[in-house]
Amino acid sequence: MSSKRHRRDVIVETRSLSMHFGGVRAVDQVDFTLFDKELRCLIGPNGAGKSTFFKCLTGQLHPTAGNVLIQRQDTTGAEPHEIAGLGVGIKTQVPNVFDGLSVDENIWLSARRWHKPKRARALTAETIERLRLGDIRRETVGRLAHGQRQWVELGMVVAADPWLVLLDEPAAGMTHEETARTAELIREINTEAALIVVEHDMQFIRMISSQVTLFHEGRILMEDTMEAISNDKRAREVYLGHRA
């Protein structure tokens, strides 16, 4: 990680970011700011625009208008591999593992994509330990349970040694225990990197106790702690009423 960055540096910014699909304003003039080492969850009811916003950050979608800046660099319209090349770890909802390879091999490939062999080996060992994947390191990923596969994917993100991590629903389909373990992993990753996490599971958000950005109809309705959002009448109406 760069030693030039400080905790209060703005590392992700969107300016009037919009993504329209025909007449649907999925994301509508969103101004968003993330500081270094922050852990931020994006929540909102179905169709609020969280995933679309996330995809504009990762380069999966190219916005209709406005700008995305990552470390003050304008990345509007960049491709996902270009964003990853800045040292950003991305986990999308679409699985990104090699089913026929072992856990070790998957993680090594990810580390080796960005680092020289010696550093890649060290990062692989470190990641296996950090994510407690030691017991399954030689297993073929295609044979793992859903939760374990998700952790291998998280491992692949971590193995690249990113300074910013973007995760789309990392706890989707997990049991309560797996969700708790994933929350623990995310807090651990946050000791070294900033994160933006799109998530539905409010229990999970409470477990990671992050700042939350609440989306509604393509816009940011509120930014605060989960507790403050739970206590806000309007936020409850648009979101929590359906879920809490």
Ligand SMILES: Nc1ncnc2c1ncn2[C@@H]1O[C@H](COP(=O)(O)OP(=O)(O)OP(=O)(O)O)[C@@H](O)[C@H]1O
């Ligand atoms: N590729 C697309 N083409 C057309 N409309 C889309 C497309 N992707 C998203 N939308 C629309 O944009 C709006 C925002 O969708 P988005 O998936 O970003 O919401 P979300 O907050 O992530 O919802 P969910 O929690 O259901 O995933 C919705 O009205 C959706 O139908």
